[in-house]
Amino acid sequence: MNEAAPAVGAIGRLRLYYQKNEQRIAVLSFICGFLFDIVTVDRADHWIAIGQQVVYIAVILAALTQMFFEEGSPQADPASLFVLKRWYYQYRTALVHFFLGTLLNVYTIFFFKSSSLLVSFGFLAFLVFLLWANESERFKSLGLSFKFTLLALCTLCFAANVVPIFVGSIGLVVFLVSMLAGCVPVIGVVWWIRKRKPDLFRRARRQMLVPLGGVLIGFLVFYYLRLIPPVPLSIPFIGVYHAVEKTQDTYRLSHERPAWRIWHHGDQEFLAQPGDKVYVFFRIFSPTRFSDQVQLRWYWKDDARGWTLQDTIPIKILGGRAEGFRGYGFKSNYQPGDWKVQVETTDGREIGRVYFDLETRPEWPRNFEIDLE
Numbered sequence: 001m002n003e004a005a006p007a008v009g010a011i012g013r014l015r016l017y018y019q020k021n022e023q024r025i026a027v028l029s030f031i032c033g034f035l036f037d038i039v040t041v042d043r044a045d046h047w048i049a050i051g052q053q054v055v056y057i058a059v060i061l062a063a064l065t066q067m068f069f070e071e072g073s074p075q076a077d078p079a080s081l082f083v084l085k086r087w088y089y090q091y092r093t094a095l096v097h098f099f100l101g102t103l104l105n106v107y108t109i110f111f112f113k114s115s116s117l118l119v120s121f122g123f124l125a126f127l128v129f130l131l132w133a134n135e136s137e138r139f140k141s142l143g144l145s146f147k148f149t150l151l152a153l154c155t156l157c158f159a160a161n162v163v164p165i166f167v168g169s170i171g172l173v174v175f176l177v178s179m180l181a182g183c184v185p186v187i188g189v190v191w192w193i194r195k196r197k198p199d200l201f202r203r204a205r206r207q208m209l210v211p212l213g214g215v216l217i218g219f220l221v222f223y224y225l226r227l228i229p230p231v232p233l234s235i236p237f238i239g240v241y242h243a244v245e246k247t248q249d250t251y252r253l254s255h256e257r258p259a260w261r262i263w264h265h266g267d268q269e270f271l272a273q274p275g276d277k278v279y280v281f282f283r284i285f286s287p288t289r290f291s292d293q294v295q296l297r298w299y300w301k302d303d304a305r306g307w308t309l310q311d312t313i314p315i316k317i318l319g320g321r322a323e324g325f326r327g328y329g330f331k332s333n334y335q336p337g338d339w340k341v342q343v344e345t346t347d348g349r350e351i352g353r354v355y356f357d358l359e360t361r362p363e364w365p366r367n368f369e370i371d372l373e
Contacts, residue, residue: 043322044110044232045165045287053106053158056099057185060151063096065189068144068207069200100150107157113234113285114351148186149211156182156219161231165287168319170230170345175223179216186212230345233294235352236324238282238343239265242368244328251326253281254368266371268356273363278331280341280354281373283324290319294343294351296329301338310334314346326373336360 043049159182164170167177190208194201222228243254255266270278280296296313313329329341335358342353 043285043287044161044234045319049106050162050165053103056103057151057155057158060096060099060103060154061185061189063092064144064147064151067092067147068204069197071144071203096147100147100154103154103158104150107154107161110161110231110234111157111229113236114229114231143207145207145211148208149215152182152186152212152215155185156215158182160219160228165232165290168287168289169292170233171347179219183212183216226347226349228349230349230351232285232287232290233292233345233351234285234324235343236283236285237265237373238280238341238352238354240268240270240341240354240356241266241279241281242270242276244279244281244330251281251328251373253279253371253373255371256366256368265354268354270356270358272334272358272360273366274360278334278339278356278358279328280330281326281328282343282352283326283373284317284343284351285324286317286319288320290317292317293346295346297342297344298331299340299342300335301340307340334358 156179159178160175163178163181164174167174186208190201190204193204219228239253239255241253241255243252245252245254253266256271257264257267257269261269266281272278284294286292293314293316296315297309298311298313299307300310302308311331315327315329317325317327319325337358338355339358340353340355343351345351
């Protein structure tokens with residue numbers, strides 16, 4: 001006689017499904033981390049957000065270190081483990097992927113806000129590549145080394161964002177200090193392994209320090225090439241106007257933009273009469289106690305030489321305002337054609353830009369619309 005197979009409950013079916021689709025669920029957890037922080041990420045200098053990132057990095061580091069010690073050792077029978085410990089061992093890979101996805105999403109948002117679209121989408125494409133690489137057989141064979149690479153990327157991004165918040169400025173020295181701070185967690189673990197388990201130091205150096213060194217070199221090269229956005233600065237708004245007037249608490253921005261051209265900020269189709277000035281108004285977010293300087297660079301497109309620098313205006317910025325520090329610059333001497341204005345740090349890293357077409361006309365009656373900022 002054949003005995004009937006025992007019925008599998010809902011939890012058992014869920015466990016079987018997870019075992020059969022563990023890699024897919026890991027990728028889904030990675031993506032869910034992205035989606036989760038799209039709606040929950042706060043200001044770069046919010047202490048709760050910073051504390052959340054510290055907890056995530058600590059959990060990932062602890063889990064990967066535990067996996068490092070268990071690698072090559074016989075696995076305990078899951079049935080003999082306490083239920084919470086058994087669940088942890090079953091789902092820790094998904095947990096690590098979820099936290100990695102959450103952190104990478106946070107830094108993608110911060111980097112996206114702190115740069116032009118070209119740099120932002122380049123960084124986002126790099127994250128998509130990491131997601132693909134994590135599932136490819138070639139990268140999957142790297143095991144913990146690749147996960148420690150992702151962790152190193154997160155710790156360096158975290159430090160690049162948080163150290164300038166504490167210091168209150170950005171620049172080469174601050175960036176180098178942030179890179180040093182970002183290396184501390186992994187180096188600290190390797191140092192501890194060398195002291196307690198010297199026989200594992202060589203493997204720790206290969207699986208932890210080599211990935212960290214590769215990511216660090218990448219950051220230094222990208223910084224030298226000015227491809228790393230100047231976090232935590234960001235420009236939520238920039239536009240072109242015929243006049244900017246400061247009142248007690250607001251700025252009055254005068255423009256002729258038609259109501260249907262909602263994708264423009266101000267007069268990006270600028271019609272200039274004799275005597276007009278071209279104003280560029282912007283809001284730049286910087287953390288509380290942040291004090292630094294940016295530059296407003298005006299470029300005109302020459303048919304033969306391309307974009308040529310016409311003027312540079314330094315502007316002092318102060319942090320702390322939730323909507324961003326408000327500033328503007330203007331130009332009186334100009335010529336018709338295509339223009340762009342870039343807001344850059346003093347070391348030439350772009351924070352934001354605006355394009356506009358300028359056309360000169362004789363005087364004619366006109367009525368300006370007023371926006372308040």
